[in-house]
Amino acid sequence: MSSSGHTPMRTPLGRVRGLGSAHSGTEHFFLQRVTALANLLLMIAFVGIVICLAGSTYEHARSVIGNPLVAVVLLLTLLSVSIHMRLGMQVVIEDYVHTEGTKVLLIIANTFFTTAIALAGAFAIIKISVGG
Incomplete structure (x- = not known):
């Protein structure tokens, strides 16, 4: 029994899972932390690539991005940053937008x-990496 005198409606399993009204509280929190860690590691590689390309010619930059390892690092960085950005903005929207209809529209x-940004970036990286 809770302090207010009524029995909680959630099961013990629901309380352990940490699922709130959106039924994804712990998963959302965990995914945001995983993408933050991935971003940290991938950004080290990304900054290294940018430093190596600083001051280089267009042709040299295309050839470096054409390297499969470099292209994969760029694609993984783009994917991780995009997911992290979507999750972070969703938290901001959920916390600061109080009208339900507006909140749903903003989340959509x-x-x-974020999907459009990720796809546009992935298209550009793939196009450059295959020599298109």
Whole structure:
């Protein structure tokens, strides 16, 4: 029994899983931390690539991005940053937008925006890496 005198409606398993009203609280929190760690590691490689390309010619930059290892690092960075960005903006929207309809529309727009950014970036990296 809770302090207010009524029995909680959630099962013990629901309380352990940490699922809130959206049924994804712990998973969302965990994924945000995993992408943050991935971003940290991938950004080290990304900054290294940018430093190596600083001051180089366009042809040299294309050849470096054409390297499969470099292209994969760039694609993984783009994927991880995009997921992390979507999750972070979703938290901001959920915390600061109080009108339910507006909140839903903004979360949908956030998902479409981050997906579009990720796809556009992936297209550019793949196009450059295959020599298109």
